[in-house]
Amino acid sequence: MTKKQRRTFNAEFKLQVVQMIRQQGLSVGDVCRDMKLGETAVRRWLAQADEEAAGRPGIGKPLTAEQQRIRQLEAENKQLRGDVDILKKAFGLLCPRASMSYQFVEQLHEKAVPVGRLCRVLGVSRSGYYGARQRAKFAPKACLVSAQLKTEFAASGRVYGSRRLGAVLRAQGLRIGRHRVRRLMRENKLRALWRRKFVHTTDSTHALPVSANVLARRFNPSGPNQAWVSDITYIRTRSGWLYLAVVLDLYARKVVGWAMAPTMHAELVCAALQLAIAQRQPAPGLIVHSDRGSQYASGLHQALLARHGLVGSMSRKGNCWDNAVMERFFLSLKTERVWQRDYANHAEAMTDIANYIVGFYNSVRLHSKLGNLPPNAFEQQSAIKQPIAVSEKT
Known part of the structure; x- marks a missing residue:
């Protein structure tokens, strides 16, 4: 087993990462995941930059136990406020139709809550719930699929077409083909945004030396950093x-x-x-x-x-x-x-x-080139498979 090489970074790179977070509004977690950096190190760079900006080089004095407790309480309070906001938004999105109430009963009943109690609280009849449950076994779930399709389309920034939307829905457990996705997109008037504009940015009329085309359209290397x-x-x-x-x-x-x-x-x-x-x-x-x-x-x-x-x-x-x-x-x-x-x-x-x-x-x-995976997930998956392939050869 090879020892993992320790990465070293110069002051210029650390400053670039700090400016990326401070000036461009990126979160520490997103930057660390994207650049494969340690979150502790990045936060230390941020603290050092703050100390230097305040005229105090290095990291400040450690927090007292009381200050640490106050910060912990503040973080818990912030998390609770965020959870309450999520619940408020969720209740605002609930549809008053009986079919949605039946789905709510179904979900909570799986967690050992009695059906009669759930129907009483939600104001629906038990016979109506069991009738809807029986019909759901045979009736297509077009309404739910359409709602989920609209949600995923909006989450993509209204840019996903039928191929990517189909891949997202199948990853969530739905059995749906591309042609059905296209039909539902037409019925719900979902159309991916597409517009093209061009401005000339390449100036090749110069006397500077030009390199040969070494890549030669070999766009699929066998590993990263090739x-x-x-x-x-x-x-x-x-x-x-x-x-x-x-x-x-x-x-x-x-x-x-x-x-x-x-x-x-x-x-x-x-x-x-x-x-x-x-x-x-x-x-x-x-x-x-x-x-x-x-x-x-x-x-x-x-x-x-x-x-x-x-x-x-x-x-x-x-x-x-x-x-x-x-x-x-x-x-x-x-x-x-x-x-x-x-x-x-x-x-x-x-x-x-x-x-x-x-x-x-x-x-x-x-x-689509990565098997409908994001680049970060594809690299992580490849990093897991690589040691396995090496061990098989040995």
Whole structure:
């Protein structure tokens, strides 16, 4: 059994993580799960940053027993208030129809609560409950499926089509095919949002050196940190354009690095790549593919690749298919999030896009290429299977 290598992080990476949480509004748990960091370490970095901002370097004095008890009570009180809010919302969503009351009786009866008592409290008859229970064995549950379909469609941000909605419902135990999902979507007027806009972001008319197409459209590597793709896109805000640079690991289609700025200079793509390198710490020989833009051909970006032993790769001139996976991610980002928003300024756009990447795309969004798993879940599943495959060979 190989000993797990201890990861080390420099001060610049720690500051990036602190700024991601403080400025972009991400939660500590989401950032830790996405970047595979220890929550204790990240909270220590936050405390150190707060102490330094207050002019007191290092972590402050430990809390007294009384202060710890007060904080514990405050946390419990906050949790209780949250639970009460959830119950209030749940009761507000309850439908007064008798069929919903019968379902409530069914659920509580499974927990050893007498049917007669439940019917009396809810104001329904026992004969009506048993009649509905008998009919439910033969009648289709179209109403419930439609309600569940609407819920999952709304939870996806109104972006899931029939394939992904069908996968979500089947994962919840429903036996439903894609054609039935399509029919229910038509009946309930559920249509995935789709809109396309384009702005030119690649300037390949330069005299800088261009790398060969080393990736050659091999978009399915056998493991993580073997091939990354990267590109720049634009985000429209009322305060002007915001440019987003992204680095994506082809193995799990996971976003491993990103950066945003009002200009698309070489520093933008270098910041995204530096975040990916600090987070993943890849071995030399990793392929980093991009288009022929001047940012990626710049000396700054090429020096960063050489410093870490990474292999540069660029698409052929005028051939967008050589970087198709990255283009597909940008299309998903815009149809599922950006084009549904009207950002007032750069800060609002940066917060929302960071939440999409960390809180939805990497951790929740189903990916058909990954067997309808999110990138984080796919990587975790692959990490479990890998030791098993090694032991079988030995």
